[in-house]
Amino acid sequence: MSTLIPEKPAPEKTGSPPGGPQGPATRSLLLRRLSVMSPLARRLTALAALAVVLVPFAAVLWGSGAWPGELGVDVSGPLDDLSQWIVDNRDTSPVFLYFLLHISNTSVDAVDGVYSVLDGLGWPGVTAAAVLLAWCAGGASRAGLKVAAVALGAFAGCGLLGMWDPAMLTLALMTVAVAVSVVVGFALGLAAGLSRPVDRALRPVLDTMQVLPAFAYLLPFVLVFGTGSPAALLATVIYAAPPMARLTALGLRDADPSVLEASASLGASSRQQLLKARLPLARKELLLGLNQTIMMALSMVVIASVIGAGGLGDEVYSALSTVDVGAALAAGIPIVLIAVWLDRTTEAAGERIGAPPAADGPRLLRGGPAWAVAAVGTAVAFAVGKVAGAAQWPAGWTVDISGSVNSFQEWTVDNLHAGVPVLGGTEVWASNFTVWILNPLRDVLQGAPWWSLLLLVAALALLVGNWRNALGATAALAATGVLGVWGNTLDTLSQVLAALALTLLLGVAVGILAARVGWVERVLRPVLDVLQTLPQFVYLIPVVALFGVGRAAAITAAVAYALPAVVRITTQGLKKTDPAALEAARSLGATGAQQLRQVQLPLARPALLLAVNQGVVLVLAVVIVGGLVGGGALGYDVVFGLSRGDLGVGLVAGAAIVCLGLVLDRVTQPTVRETDH
């Protein structure tokens, strides 16, 4: 590689300073010096040279303060026109009458249909169906019983908390949303898995679908489809379909080539090959995709209630208006329970797929009767329920937790928020953190000349990747300036950076601990499950009570949400390091710390990078929630846009959040050379 460079110095040359004409002697000297530099140093030198040319020019033309107004484009006007047009024409334009309204009406019918089935089954029928389904998914065996017990616990919990009816409404909406997401995701994944160009084109689209905050696109959906289930359904599908698409594509692509070769040599047509070899081989990924899609969909439950979707989210939301943490928790727990039930059930089904194919025969025989038992069991429970007249969950069988939760919350806050000896209390920490870390960070970012930040981002992206990376990152940051939200973007960036640093520090530390001490991992699992699936709206009030309205509260919420994924990925990565390498290190007399630092952490590098990536995505996902507790900046703008019906403000802020995601992704993720086969 390095021998080729002196013959092809083009990129470096373009970056050489203008002005003084250089003789051939100095030029060859420069080339020789460049050729002994590492590729990285060469790229950075080129960037520096480029900067020397462009920066004075830009600084003279547009100054060195915040993003220059001349370089902005006002998009709020056209966006407002668009929303006005929709409002004026949605009852008359054929686009709506012959297409969009059909979608809207069909989805209302579908959700209502599923709900009336659940309602008609009554609680005994629904519970029996869920339990028996879980049992079948777990293999209709001893292992299946455990899964079934989880299902029983989940539904009993919903009923006991007095949330049976809202839970069924949520379940109905989720059933339809997950079904549509799976179909859409599978179709996209199929196309991406079979064709490289489609895959490449689709990837940024999927990224955007996941990072663009739902609050930002709820408004256009409301304008087009009206409030209630249709808009909620579509917003959920946008958020929940990407994992299914990604995992379908991954499963198809990673199919064992020897099996494909074998089927090809046996004369299978391409369709036969897809249906008989590639898809069956990808079953595990498909199921994982389903699992992830369900989890994503459930995280939209509360957000959907903002536009009148009803169900559990509605209960959480209305508990917030009376600042009743207990009631919000009582509605939030069923969401966690439903998530755990569906997670364990799909996981159990996925584990069975991993079994050797030879065992398929007998299991199929066992599977048939098991499903029959499930169907009969459900029918019996339904009949018994009908005879006993128990369609509604019995009113006496509920537990009111809100009183005790509220007094516990109050007690905790009273004892932690101020006046703690030596430590000072959470309120003091929050204010110190804001004054000494957040404020300086924000002021430096906002005070820096706009071109210096672009340069910094380009340099950081070059350090980990290539020119394309740097160009993408710089363009994304510049886009926020062009959209006219430069200052707010940097404010949000300072919060995201602080949250990310805290999350990674805590997450990796806890992850290392969990990887080394077995019981820590066991204790942590349920805690992480709850933190990941409990709607963030539930802990909005305690967070404000402890840390006060402001950015510190927003960051706490972000850390609480992003931490579980980082802990999990770190633990997984460390545990997966090659045991032989560890053994070798141990036999060479390495101490525990040395093993960790010199063997485990380097080997777990891919996992750690993934942890950073997930940290970025998740922290950005709660920027909106931060806006609800005083985080201000982009998060507040998105909420403002939705609640004021201002498409210009909301969508622009949403787009800026996506840009931030791109910047952070490009400067943290090394370029992976694509290996075409």
Added chain:
Amino acid sequence: MLHTHNRQRRVLRTSLTLIAGLGLTVAVTGCGAADTGKSGSAGSTDSLTLTVPSWVGAEANVAVAKYVLETELDYKVNTKQMGEVIAWDALSKGTIDAVLEDWGHPKQEAQYVDKQKTVVSGGDLGVTGHIGWFVPKYWADANPEVTTYKGLNKYAAQLKTSESGGKGQLLEGSPDYVTFDDAIIGNLDLDLKTVYAGSEAAQITQIQQNYKAKKPFLTYWWTPQWLNAQVDLVEVKLPEYKEGCDADPKKVACAYPNTPLQKWLNADFAKDGGKAAAFLKNFKWTADDQNEVAKMITQDKLSADEAAKKWVTANPDAVKGWLA
């Protein structure tokens, strides 16, 4: 290699054809013009939908109206929770039939009432809303000067927080609510800075925390509000409100007006809604009535239905007036 490539392409083509076919089927089955949703809910005789806004006072209106409609007039009332502007949109489409408490949305009124004529006025609710700047009574008692904006400015240093950048903090609430505070601060040249809590829940929690710790604070606040029964707040005097002083949002330098809260009905529902529409037009009560129900919901932890039942039983005459 080339061979597999061709095969891949063929698979791709087949699957794309399949997807396209599927899409076409859907399109063909749905050929007719779709129902715009208006006829579904509005004007039907036995069920209607009301919106429940996010604050408790408005929840109290809906609770009592729902209770009377269901027990006296035999309607089935559905309630839907949603943001205010979104509710206006839903009202125009007929997804909901009535909004019982509106604090003033001139832009939406122009669009839906004057231009599209899909929404009509349902009259006064009887409650007058007022927005203003409020400080806790214990602070005002200790420093009587803070109840005027000029006096308050001298005490701004006591209102500093880590979020307010060296100035006194003026706590703002949800982006839903109308505020001119940035303009007022600028035009009156006050040493204050707005800090947006972002949600009513966060704002209330912060007020409760400060109140418990007996700290000085200044907040954007309004009456009627259920929290006013729990915390004792005093309004800060701003320059008097005069008609039109808030016409240009950038030049506001006066207090907020007293707003008679309005009811709005979907136009079709108002015309064909029968007894329900007539009842909702008549529905009118006082701030005290509303606060009483709101207090039952927030402090006594009654469900909205129970609170409504209790109030209706205690006030049969008022109910009779609405039904006449």
